[in-house]
Amino acid sequence: MAAPNQPDSTSPAGRSARPLAVVVVTYNSADTLGGLLDTMAIGLEGIEQWEIVVADNASSDRSAELAEGHPIGARVVRTGRNGGYSAGINAAIATVRDDADVLILNSDIRLSRGSVRRLVEPFGSNTVAVAVPRILHEDGSLYLSLRREPSVITAWADALLGSKLGSGLDLGECVCATRHYEAPGAVDWASGAALAVSAEARVAIGSWDESFFLYSEEVDYQRRARRAGFTIAYVPQAEIVHFGGDYNANPRLYSILTTNRILDYARHHGSAATALFRLAVLTGEALRSLGGSVVHQAGVKAAMSFDPREPPIGTRMRQEARNA
Numbered sequence: 098m099a100a101p102n103q104p105d106s107t108s109p110a111g112r113s114a115r116p117l118a119v120v121v122v123t124y125n126s127a128d129t130l131g132g133l134l135d136t137m138a139i140g141l142e143g144i145e146q147w148e149i150v151v152a153d154n155a156s157s158d159r160s161a162e163l164a165e166g167h168p169i170g171a172r173v174v175r176t177g178r179n180g181g182y183s184a185g186i187n188a189a190i191a192t193v194r195d196d197a198d199v200l201i202l203n204s205d206i207r208l209s210r211g212s213v214r215r216l217v218e219p220f221g222s223n224t225v226a227v228a229v230p231r232i233l234h235e236d237g238s239l240y241l242s243l244r245r246e247p248s249v250i251t252a253w254a255d256a257l258l259g260s261k262l263g264s265g266l267d268l269g270e271c272v273c274a275t276r277h278y279e280a281p282g283a284v285d286w287a288s289g290a291a292l293a294v295s296a297e298a299r300v301a302i303g304s305w306d307e308s309f310f311l312y313s314e315e316v317d318y319q320r321r322a323r324r325a326g327f328t329i330a331y332v333p334q335a336e337i338v339h340f341g342g343d344y345n346a347n348p349r350l351y352s353i354l355t356t357n358r359i360l361d362y363a364r365h366h367g368s369a370a371t372a373l374f375r376l377a378v379l380t381g382e383a384l385r386s387l388g389g390s391v392v393h394q395a396g397v398k399a400a401m402s403f404d405p406r407e408p409p410i411g412t413r414m415r416q417e418a419r420n421a
Contacts, residue, residue, distance in 0.1 A: 113214050115296070116146040118193035119200045121171075122185030123153045123160040126204040129340065130160055133204050134167045140208025140337075144217075150193060152176055152185035160204075181310035181411050182289075190304075196296050203290045205340040216293050216335035226298030226327030227319055229287035230335040231278060240339050242288035243272035243331060247316065247362050249373045256381030283328045289315030290339050301325050310411035311350070313357035320365075348395035353410060355382065355399035363405050375400060 119137070123130055134149075141147050149171040153161040155178050164171045176188045186201060193199065198217055212230065219225040232240035245251055247270055254268035261273045272284070292315065294302075302325055306317050319329050345351070359378060363371040382396035 113144050113217055114146070115217065115220060116194060116197040117141075117144050117148075117200060117213070117217065118190070118197045119147065119149045119202065119213075120186060120189040120193075121149070121151045121164075121202050121204055122182055122189070123151055123156055123164070123204055124179055124185075125156045125158045125160060127156070127158040127160045127163050129205040130163055131167065132340075133202065133206055133208075134164065134169050134171065136208040137169045139210040140213050142211045143214030146197075148172060148193070150174060150189040152189035154179040154181070154185050181307060181314075183305035183307045183309060183314045183411070187304045187307065190299070195300070198293060198296050199299065200293045201289070201291070203339070203341055206291050207338040207340070209336050209338070212335045212337055213293075216332050217295075219330040219332060220293070220295040220297075223297055224326075224328050225330045226295055226302065226322035226325070227287075227329045228293045228295075228332050228335075229284070229329065230291055230337050231331075231333040232288065232291060232337055232339045235338060235340055239275060239278060240288075241271055241273050242290070242339075243277060243284050244286050244288075244316075245270050245272060246285040246320070247358065247374070249370055249377065252362075252374050252377035252381075256377045256384065278331075278333060281333055282331055284331045285323070286316050286319035286329060287331065288339075289318075290341060291337050298322055298325075298327055301327070306411075308409040308411040309357050309360070310353065310409070311357075312354040313361040316361050346392065348391050351392045352395040352399040355396040356403055356410070359400065359403045360405070360409055371405070375403060 121133065137149060149169060151164040151171050152174045154176050161173050161175055164173050174188050174192055176185060190199060198220055200213060216228050216230050219228050232242045234240050250268060251270040255270055260269050260271040265274055302318065302321050305314055309317065322329060355378060359375050362374045379397065379400035382393050382400055386393035386397055
């Protein structure tokens with residue numbers, strides 16, 4: 098349903114009649130959430146029916162109260178626990194109408210005028226499940242958000258050549274050559290910091306996998322979309338700004354990211370291929386930890402200790418919450 102303070106579009110010819118739910122998952126996100134909500138009005142110009150749903154994962158910094166008090170009129174779903182990013186998405190989506198497209202945003206995103214309407218335009222085709230925007234850093238430089246399907250080749254290219262050189266040879270997982278960001282097209286997957294999902298795809302793909310807790314859930318979801326016969330569309334005319342990247346400076350988050358990279362791969366490949374993939378990840382982290390980086394040292398430990406027989410972190414945290 099449309100928010101009561103929905104802005105009028107100044108471009109009637111370019112309006113989108115498809116209902117849209119904007120989903121934001123928060124966990125102690127008060128420092129960034131207000132800035133996102135401040136840009137919602139201009140970002141949603143041209144969307145006729147919309148609502149904003151904030152799924153708060155038991156924040157202790159009044160993130161939920163900030164969202165409720167913002168004039169944009171967000172609706173807050175309190176999950177009661179920090180079940181992870183996918184759990185927050187699922188909790189929010191469970192409360193929106195079935196025929197609504199969904200735009201999922203990190204709290205550190207800033208929208209540009211009319212960017213959302215441009216992003217969801219590909220949903221006029223029933224073949225597009227997910228649409229992803231062109232993402233910029235705060236300084237206006239390009240955020241390298243597009244990715245290739247993880248493989249033994251991409252993992253070893255990244256480990257031995259580095260992301261940019263490996264990608265320049267079209268071998269690495271990151272699509273780092275800027276030429277690939279100039280025109281729209283289909284991609285394997287893209288950053289989960291900002292992506293839109295069509296209503297049709299939501300029905301076909303199902304819920305987000307909560308076992309990942311954080312990181313790689315977007316890899317899994319977009320792979321499932323492709324396997325269901327849909328396309329992931331890159332839409333460069335929709336530009337947004339991203340302030341994020343906490344895992345680059347946080348050993349705990351980087352450890353989760355590394356573990357989930359291997360977990361995601363292991364779920365779709367045999368033991369021999371997984372061993373080669375894990376060795377590639379370990380090699381890359383070891384080489385990058387030689388300079389004393391505590392983040393990459395955490396990556397080494399995560400790769401070494403990975404055990405596919407252990408429950409993933411999201412599953413463990415749900416079990417701990419039930420037993421608490």
